Amino acid sequence: MPRFTLRQLEYLVAVGDTGGIARASERLNVSSPSISAAIAQLEAEFAIPLFVRQHAQGLSPTQGGRRVLDQARRVLKEADAMIDIAADVSGTARGPLAVGCLVTFAQLVLPRMRRGFEAAYPDVRIDQTELNQAEIFNALRRADIDLALTYDLDIPTDLQFIGLVRLRPFAVLSDAHDYAARDEIRPEDLAPLPMVLLDLPISTDYFLSLFDACKARPRIAERTRDMAVMRSLVGNGFGYSIANVRPHSDLSPDGRRLACVPIAEPVRALRMGLLTTQGAEKSRTVRAFIGFARDQVASGAFDAIGGEPLR
Template identity: 60%
Template sequence: MPLRFTLRQLEYLVTVGDCGSISEAAARLNVSSPSISSAIAQLETEFGLPLFVRRHAQGLSPTQSGHRMIAGARQVLEGAAGLNILAGDIAGLVRGPLNVGCLVTFAQIVLPRLRRGFCDAHPAVAFHQFERDQTELFDALHRAELDVAMSYDMEIPSDLDFVPLASLPPYVLLPEAHPLAEHEAVSVTDLAAHPMILLDLPMSADYFLSFFEAQGLSPEIAERTRDFAVMRSLVANGFGYSIANIRYRSDLAPDGRRLRHVPLVGAPRPMRLGLLTARGARSSMTVRAFIDHCTAEVAGGEVPGLAPLPPERC
């Protein structure tokens, strides 16, 4: 009996299930809402099952049958993607979909540069980029929603593999007028009495706060933000200092004010920037090609898009 549904319709089904809204699914997939509504209606007719409960104020909720069909559709889509990858491996080609996640703090700087070179070298790859925090990257890798993720070596689960790319020591961001701005280096003891703008992301915040805990100190946290650009602007406008491992090539905050970057001495180990994969993911030629590309690009000790480290701290 011929199939009366398509992989695209199954993709719509899974995305609506994830979003809980046809409009949000349409925006994520860059298609029209009527196209998705029509696909869902056709699937319900084909399967003879109600897949969603429509609630005007709360969007769509999968029925009990819908949950099971969404899980089955996800498996079919993963299998189809696997066939595409398998065909490329058999033919010795780097092609097919590649879903790459990236930690939000450097997704706008590092990954686009690496992506551009990789896509130029492998035009048959359908590259998709996703920005997440560390916990979300782990979850997406476990659910096979991502093939590879760029992040730090922070509390990595034992069932994920990490390929290191670069070591990034912490530094202090300061406004130009800050009393510590002209110092060659500062310690957490120097910082403890000044207000801090904490980059409050999962695991990253604990890493920064551990610098003070190791010295028996508590920072004066004046503000918390999950947005790296917001943190830079708050610092540049004199609301406090912050600590980070990512240093952009520009010393200007988003609003044009200048920042000072001072090495932090006496801190714990640097963060290691690298690539995360689920076990077995590197059997894919496309994943291996992306890892090899990133490794080659960073081989000279300079991360694309980031300021080079001072020689004595490399």
């Protein structure tokens, strides 16, 4: 009878995915010695080396290690399915839940939702991942995540979107900008000004499409993939930017005051919601998270970021 645990297999897969003990430790919030010991025990149990250390590249699986890793992933997936069965039989949500979130608003939404959900369902353990839109699609299809909080941007037909709130686009400006005191601003007024573009897959196309109706092209002066960097660039006068989620503070990370001015309609608003694979709601834990998210909308938890509940 093999003498290893699911926890050891989880450590093994984390090392295989991240390519190192330290990075696996950060992902799992487990000490590096614990992970090293688990790998050593598995190698002793299987009587084969699972990883080799490559200079400047961390740990790489051996040929046998790759086969063991593939099987370990299947075993862990089947174990999760058994937990889903038990949850359905017992009528309670329990077990792990892998939640992805669009990187542009993850820091504003997911930690609070996660804390509330885990308090309501103490038998569920959430593993969160921040991704761009294209990465979310791939992670769902590979079953790396169970569901994701994101926008309705270019949703593929094989995935299912559950809308929660509507978010109008707004211009992010330095508080000292001439347009900062306006009630709203038109895309044609923004087009000649220097723009700090939040440059992420799929999201970029949406921001640029807001200028299509006025047949203008924005003057992109800066590009960044980081929301915090974008806010600091705007606060220091390098240009305006566009976003859909309002931060809880009107200060940039380096202390500069910002203004958020709605972009005049007609422009396309985005819907924020939950994205899943078809049939994911068969899992009681996934259903519980969807229900919790809808309750959060009804309670006004999304009001602070500018969310208008979908009817």
